[in-house]
Amino acid sequence: MRAFYIARVDVLAIRIAANDRALETLLPTKPRLTPMNRNSQQTTHFLNVDLDIYSKSNLQPLVTAMGKKVNTLFVGRNKRVYQATLELVGAGLSKSPDSTIRTFCALIRSLPRTAVAQWNAAKVRDFNIGVQAAMQPLSYKIALEPETVRAASAMKARIVLTVYAPDVPRE
Numbered sequence: 001m002r003a004f005y006i007a008r009v010d011v012l013a014i015r016i017a018a019n020d021r022a023l024e025t026l027l028p029t030k031p032r033l034t035p036m037n038r039n040s041q042q043t044t045h046f047l048n049v050d051l052d053i054y055s056k057s058n059l060q061p062l063v064t065a066m067g068k069k070v071n072t073l074f075v076g077r078n079k080r081v082y083q084a085t086l087e088l089v090g091a092g093l094s095k096s097p098d099s100t101i102r103t104f105c106a107l108i109r110s111l112p113r114t115a116v117a118q119w120n121a122a123k124v125r126d127f128n129i130g131v132q133a134a135m136q137p138l139s140y141k142i143a144l145e146p147e148t149v150r151a152a153s154a155m156k157a158r159i160v161l162t163v164y165a166p167d168v169p170r171e
Contacts, residue, residue, distance in 0.1 A: 042134050042135060042136055043134050043136055043137070044131065044132065044133050044134045044136065044137060044140040045131070045132055045134075045140075046094075046096070046097060046129070046130070046131055046142065047130035047131060047132050047164075048087055048094060048100070048130050049087070049088075049094070049097050049100040049101055049104070049127055049128065049129050049130070050073065050085055050086065050087050050127075050128045050130065051070075051084075051085070051086045051087070051104055051125075051126070051127060051128070052083070052084075052085050052124065052125075052126040052128050052160075053083065053084045053085075053086075053119075053122050053124065053125055053126075054081050054082070054083050054122060054123050054124035055081070055082045055083075055118070055121060055122040055123055055124075056081070056082070056121075056123065057082060057118065057121065058077075058082050059075055059082045059083070059084040059118070059122070060075055060084075061114070061115065061118060062084065062111075062115050062118040062119060062122075063075050063084050063086065065111050065112060065114075065115035066086070066107060066111070066115075068089065069088065069089055069107055070086040070087065070088060070089060070107070071086065071087050071088070071089055072084070072085075072086055073085040073086060073087060081123075088100060088103055088104065088107075097127075097129045097142060097144060097148075098144055098145050098147075098148045100127075101127045101144075101148050101151065101152055101159070102147070102148055102151055104127060105151040105152065105154070105155050108155055109155075119155075120156065124158075125155065125156060125157035125158065126157060126158050126159075126160045127152055127157055127158070127159050127160065128160045128161075128162055129142060129159065129160065129161050129162065130162050130164065131161065131162070131163045131164065132164050132166075132167075133163050133164060133165055133166050134166045135166060142161070144159065
């Protein structure tokens with residue numbers, strides 16, 4: 001077993017070395033920064049949490065009830081389903097998925113009854129955690145607090161993780 005493990009490490013080291021040479025020609029010399037991404041594109045990091053809602057009925061009244069506390073990324077019909085994709089105002093400043101999901105839950109609990117009824121009638125309610133992948137670190141962990149999971153469950157919502165592929169510019 002020990003010989004297999006050492007051989008496996010050697011094979012991985014060769015693959016990593018070969019990939020590093022290939023990546024040197026693809027990666028820019030200066031990391032590019034984007035508004036949502038204040039970190040280097042070479043580091044895997046949390047981006048934001050979007051609220052994705054799908055329903056058989058128009059979601060504009062629900063979005064309107066949320067007011068100026070949300071930025072509307074999309075609201076409308078997509079084929080036979082109505083869809084809304086929202087983020088909290090100032091979401092680019094969010095430091096954790098926990099605080100963002102709990103803030104969304106508090107906002108939903110504070111809605112008028114008609115908006116809550118529309119929320120409950122939705123077919124899909126997702127808190128979508130966005131992560132920008134990169135080559136470093138080798139692993140990246142997001143752990144949600146039990147209170148956050150309970151709050152999302154009380155809202156009859158799912159917690160979804162979306163990982164975006166590393167942005168490797170092509171020359």
